[in-house]
Amino acid sequence: MRKSTAWDVAEKAGVSQSTVSRVFTGSARISAATRDRVMEAAKSLDYLPDKRASRLRSGHTGVLAVVVITRPEDSAREVNPFAYALLGSVCKAASQRGYETLVAFQAAEDEFYGRYVEQRDADAMVVIGTTQNQAAWDYFRPRLQSEERTICWGLPFEEAHSVRSDNHAGGRLAAEHLWNQGYRKPVFLGPIESEQRQFHERFEGFSEALRSFGSKSIIVQNLTQKDRMQQGREAIARLADEGTDFDSIFAACDYIALGALDALNERGMRVPEDVGIVGYDGLDATAHANPPLTTIKADLEKAGQQLVAQVLGQDEAETSALAPIELIARASTERP
Amino acid sequence: MRKSTAWDVAEKAGVSQSTVSRVFTGSARISAATRDRVMEAAKSLDYLPDKRASRLRSGHTGVLAVVVITRPEDSAREVNPFAYALLGSVCKAASQRGYETLVAFQAAEDEFYGRYVEQRDADAMVVIGTTQNQAAWDYFRPRLQSEERTICWGLPFEEAHSVRSDNHAGGRLAAEHLWNQGYRKPVFLGPIESEQRQFHERFEGFSEALRSFGSKSIIVQNLTQKDRMQQGREAIARLADEGTDFDSIFAACDYIALGALDALNERGMRVPEDVGIVGYDGLDATAHANPPLTTIKADLEKAGQQLVAQVLGQDEAETSALAPIELIARASTERP
DNA sequence: ATTCGCGATGCATACGATTGCTAATGATGC
DNA sequence: GCATCATTAGCAATCGTATGCATCGCGAAT
Structure with a gap:
């Protein structure tokens, strides 16, 4: 049983094939009576326009x-x-x-x-x-x-x-939050030297804010792109082995934060008492971590x-290239 | 600048358009020399066949x-x-x-x-x-x-x-595991009376296995389809309020299990000492739960x-309608 | 030498819609 | 009562490829 075409509908409705097309594209001026007749015929024939053909002819794919x-x-x-x-x-x-x-x-x-x-x-x-x-x-x-x-x-x-x-704002938010909670010796964990500019933006927002608070120095652990959690773990191991003095962490992404958290827990360093942690991305897993992690979460619906x-042409004024972010405060930075 | 077509390539390669088409579909017999010539011309013109046209003509979309x-x-x-x-x-x-x-x-x-x-x-x-x-x-x-x-x-x-x-096997696996860990008073939590047959299949596998072990009775909490975690919580609350005696739970899905776990934790019932829990689906969140949940995990790659x-026609012998499952044993059923 | 067969290619049509242009229709103005 | 215009619908070309059929060339068979 062959699928019906616009010609079948046209015949049944007593109009031309182009009229059927016009009814379905809604583009041209068609009288209400004709439209109804066509739609009825289409319905009874279970007709739907063939996308392959309309795409070829119209020039765009939708x-x-x-x-x-x-x-x-x-x-x-x-x-x-x-x-x-x-x-x-x-x-x-x-x-x-x-x-x-x-x-x-x-x-x-x-x-x-x-x-x-x-x-x-x-x-x-x-x-x-x-x-x-x-x-x-x-x-x-x-x-x-x-x-x-x-x-x-x-x-x-x-x-x-x-x-x-909005990486810059996210970094700033992390800095403000940690500072407000009384943390004064922050570590930044992330691949800032990679080509992936977004991590660098987070770092810049973070360090600029801290500087404006009068913070002397930030310890930076530059990571690579591979296995994030592992990198987070190793960074903490490094800091601990070197006896570095720090009281808080801003991780460039949640996986790094989760890895760091693991390492801290293993070493008996208490979160949030000894060390506060802020992650980035708002992953679900951060809510289930032990303790739950504070994280910067982008509004993905908006994104x-x-x-x-941006890519299809803006109807609304959605022209911004920065998606809004918010800080989700959880136990990992809840200093007593 | 117009995109180039098969005609442009044909002209450049000194062949007909149909030859170009044949080269790109690989369907017909084309001499190696011609093929090379066409491919070269195509490359220099940055030609790719227009999917809209080939779909229309060939009759299938891919x-x-x-x-x-x-x-x-x-x-x-x-x-x-x-x-x-x-x-x-x-x-x-x-x-x-x-x-x-x-x-x-x-x-x-x-x-x-x-x-x-x-x-x-x-x-x-x-x-x-x-x-x-x-x-x-x-x-x-x-x-x-x-x-x-x-x-x-x-x-x-x-x-x-x-x-x-493979819901039936999954239910059986859950039963065997709980039984082997020494749990003897199981509860099943799930919407078995819903039209969604899969939950019923899990229940059947579970209860059949338990019967074969000589288990007298299974407590069944029939849930509705709405908010899973909430349903899991409420089911445990109900059982606790009624003073029902149970020592283990098989939840028809992980969200129900997570809800049940919450409720148990709130009531101070220890997992796995007082109550063992097995979930279903292998969600990531179960690995981060407190304690981590045992769950039945389907092989999604295979699925x-x-x-x-099945839907495109079977090349390999992938004709089974049941995806293999495995039990991921975690702390929630690790009886001391 | 003529014919046959077969691999390799060209010709021409069809896929099913969209759309510019034209024609028909009825309403309106004078 | 005729010219004008707006509205609605039809005609026919077109989008770019796939593909059945015809053709062509050339070696093999008779």
């Missing part, structure tokens, strides 16, 4: 490609929950604008198929990802820097079209809307 | 639609992480077969756009979801029961095309492959 960069070794369960949430948010925002979303998980480091716009699969592209697949980012780099219809989350490198969390607005 | 049903009130961060992981797994499995994935989050209860196959947006459809948007399931029900090119995760109702976790194989 599709937004969303590429999620993951680490090659990650299974679907191990993909960063933050990336999933942002993905969901982008899809929802796109849907609200009448766009469908083509989703691809980009795990490989050597093979890429992210040419969705070029092959007319989508009108635009959003790239989301953990910062830990450098090869993939390198691949997308020229696209993100030059092409108009491509945008990414975060700030993987200078001059990229991006929407990102999704901003990404979509 | 796209798999994935619909994720969520609760209307959920933000992207609140969507069940299990659903996200399964989504990722399905996308990956589809990609391995050369399919792209069209993803849609279906939150609304009254409006549906899930007609991706009908409007030639995709060749087939996979439906994933929490069990908590009944209206959405009702909408998809006829599709899942009749259409060949639609399949879902779980067993929302009888006779649906589905792939699901994704099975879903895709």
Whole structure:
């Protein structure tokens, strides 16, 4: 049984095929009577316009490609929950604008198929990802820097079209919070020297605020991009072994914070009494940690809307490239 | 600057357009020399076949639609992480077969756009979801029961095309584990009377195994579909208030288990000494709970492959509708 | 030498909608 | 009563590729 076409509907409704098309696109002026007749015929034939044909003819696809960069070794369960949430948010925002979303998980480091716009699969592209697949980012780099219809989350490198969390404000918030809780010897944990500019932004917001409070020095542990939790653990181990004197930690992401927390717990350093911790990202896991971690959380619903607005053209005034953030205060910084 | 077409490539390579097409589809017999010439011309023109046109002409899209049903009130961060992981797994499995994935989050209860196959947006459809948007399931029900090119995760109702976790085996595993740890007075917590057959399957596996061990009776708390954690909490409150004598819990899903754990902790009932708990789903949060929860975890990588194989036609012998499961033993059932 | 077969390529059409232009219709103005 | 205009609907070209069929060239078979 062949699927019915606009011609079948036209015949049944006693109109021309172009009239049927006009009814469905809603573009042209069609009288109410004709519209009703066509819709009725369409309904009885169970007709829906063929997207393949309308896309070819009209020139646009009504599709937004969303590429999620993951680490090659990650299974679907191990993909960063933050990336999933942002993905969901982008899809929802796109849907609200009448766009469908083509989703691809980009795990490989050597093979890429992210040419969705070029092959007319989508009108635009959003790239989301953990910062830990450098090869993939390198691949997308020229696209993100030059092409108009491509945008990414975060700030993987200078001059990229991006929407990102308000990292500077987030860093400042962390500093203010720790300072207000009476912590005076902060450590910053993060890969600030990596190309991933977002960590540097967090660090700058953090250190600028501390300086303005009159803080003398900040201990900085520069990390690499690999296994975050492990890096967090090792950094604390290093500091402890060196006998460094510190009373608080601002971790550039929650996984680093979770790793640091583990290391502190192992060493019998009490949180928040001996050391306060603030993370970044608002991962669910921070709420279940022992003790629950204070964290900087970006508004992902907003972020999704901003990404979509930027890349598809802004209807509303969603033109900002910085997603609002808030500090979620929890026990890890609740000094008695 | 217009995008180049197969005609441009043909002209440059000195062949016909159909030859260019044949080179790119790889379908017909083309001499190596011609192929090289065409590929070179294509490269220099930065040519990629237009998917819109090839889909229209060829009759298939090479796209798999994935619909994720969520609760209307959920933000992207609140969507069940299990659903996200399964989504990722399905996308990956589809990609391995050369399919792209069209993803849609279906939150609304009254409006549906899930007609991706009908409007030639995709060749087939996979439906994933929490069990908590009944209206959405009702909408998809006829599709899942009749259409060949639609399949879902779980067993929302009888006779649906589905792939699901091996619930019966999972229930049995939970029973065996609790029994081996010396627990003798089990409670089952779950919505077994709901239409969602999967919970009933878990219960049956659980109770059959217990009966085979000679267990006299199982206390059953039948829950509704709403807010899982809350239901788990309330069930424990009910049992405690009634002074029911029990020493272990098998929760039909992890959220129920987490809620139950909360309630036990609040009442000063020790886990695992006084009460053992086994959950279901293998959520990350169970690993961070206090104490970490034992849970039944389905192999989602496999599940994704099975879903895709079933709905797109099976290459490999991935014809099973039951995804393998394993029990992750943690402190919540580690009786001294 | 003629024919046959087969691999390699070209020709021309079709996929099913969108859309610019034209035509028909009825209403309106004078 | 005729010209004008606004509205509505039809005609036909077009989007870029895939593909059935015809063709062409060349070696093998008779």
